[in-house]
Amino acid sequence: MAKWDNMLSVLWILRSGRKLTAAQIADSLEISVRTVYRYIDALCASGVPVVAESGHDGGIRILESFKGMPLFFNSVELKALVDAYKFAQGAGYPYTEELEHALKKMEIGLHEEQRHNLSRQTSGLDVIAPSRPPSAIPLLRDLEQAVKDGRTVRIAYRKASEAQASEREIDPYGLAYDRSEWYAVAFCHRARTVRTFRVDRIERLESTEAEFEKPDQFSASVYFRDQSSHGREADGPLTLIRIEGEPDTLNAVCGHWHMRHYLTERTDREARFLLDVPTMNRYLPIYLMTFGTAIRILEPAQLKHRVQNMAREIAKHHEDGMG
Known part of the structure; x- marks a missing residue:
């Protein structure tokens, strides 16, 4: 038995209220009398009022006034x-x-x-906290309470691509913390499906009288993993994607709900992803085009050429339109 377990055992034996000799405690725990005395000294150092009485009716006991439990953390x-x-x-x-x-x-x-x-x-470890809106903590508490109570909430939610928030009712199934952001995984009444909502984009939340039942064994982390898997076009070999850009721009690329699952390495100026070629060809060119000249594709050449061709087609389209 480990030292801390033995010490707790000594404490529990003494808390019974009986006076016991060191030999009796040693026999009970199958340890030496010397070890018992060492544990008694440790208990006293932790603030436990252990009293040792000599004589015919003597023994070791704890004062009746003691109600607490010492902390046996190393x-x-x-x-x-x-x-x-x-x-x-x-x-x-x-x-x-x-x-x-x-x-x-x-x-x-x-x-x-x-x-x-x-x-x-x-004193040697600090955690640098990202800036968060003051409303984040009450929002997280309210969302967690709604999850526990099975209560539908009405939120004003602003997507990154929208200038104004829109209202919707959601059934929160769970909360998840992923890559420095909090998310609520919820059934959206407007979309009629389960969606993820970044908590820092919720501008207002209010409870409703409506109730819901969360799916059995629902896990927010499993949902995130499944969404990533379902988003892939094919199984099989993955290709390396290297994207260069300013830190803030790369934060946006890496923070995308789908891309973040494929991120393998990140520096201040470069992000690396592993993704299958069909998914890359279908989704990435259009998505990466939205960043304009703020990013540069380093690898693979196939992705770079697709974006170049798309940019030429767009430029030609507008040139023809002006003629």
Whole structure:
């Protein structure tokens, strides 16, 4: 049995209220008396009021006033919890305030040496949080509540290509955090199908009286994966696609709901994707044309030539029109 499990076992035995000798505890846990005393010292250091009484009726016991439970986290486990809080905060997790309160409660149970060690170990990692609208946290809370309650909500949603938001009613099935963005996966009453909605593009949300039943075993992550798979035109070998551009432009390319699933490598100036040729030929030329001269296709030559031909056809079309 691991050290921490043994220490918890000692604590539970003593919490029974009986006075026990070190030998009795050692026999119960099949450990040495010396080890029992070492665990007792550790419990005392964690703030547990252990009393050792000598004499005929003596033994080891815990004061009746003790109601709490010490924290048997090692230094790496404590660091992992604090670092996890930093990542949650950076992601815009809607319950970071409650998580922070929980960590403060945890720190209260540490002795001075543990607190100093924790501060030293967690000072070397920071998470740079992307800027988010102030409404993101209440929106995420409201959406999660709607998922839990099975309640239809009415939203004002603005697509990236639209100047104004449009209203629609949706049944939120789940939330997902993907590539630094929060998404609601929901059944859209207007489209009559399941869609994804970027939470930062929801300008207003209000609950309705309508209720819905979420599909059994629904998973937002599985939905994202399936959408990516269904979007491919063919199985088989994949081709490397290299696109060059400014960081902000590449962010838009890589953030596309379909393209992000095929991203394999990203630098400040270049993004690389792996995609089958039929899907590339059908969807990418038109999509990449929307970025104009803000991007440059480095590979493959086939994709570059298709975009060039499309650009020439468009130019010729407008030249003919002006004649």
